[in-house]
Amino acid sequence: MELLNEKELYAALSDLFVDNQADYNHIASVVKLYPISYVEHVLFYYVAPACHYNTIGPVPPVWSFFDEDDLMSAIDDIKKKQNRPIHKIKMRIFAFYLKFRFKHEWQKVKDLL
Secondary structure, three states: OOOOOHHHHHHHHHHHHOOOOOOHHHHHHHHOOOOHHHHHHHHHHHHHHHHHHHHOOOOOOOOOOOOHHHHHHHHHHHHHHOOOHHHHHHHHHHHHHHHHHOHHHHHHHHHOO
């Protein structure tokens, strides 16, 4: 079994935040190639912070897929800030919220593994 690159993992996980029915089988097929704890960290510390905005508006701007370049740029920005002490605290709190907010979506993926 060959590991995919991280871009593909990020793109697959971003499908959880589109304004359309998420393809849980596809997401699970990508996720299964990585340790579950790693995927959970990537989801709630990188992908969800970059994509969650699409689930809070009355008319979500992204309905089928996130632009890969925009997604990677947003995640790169998050990663650049992760070593700042105050940002670490903020991200832990935000990740805690995101884990609660998207627990059902994450559980659907885990159920398919």
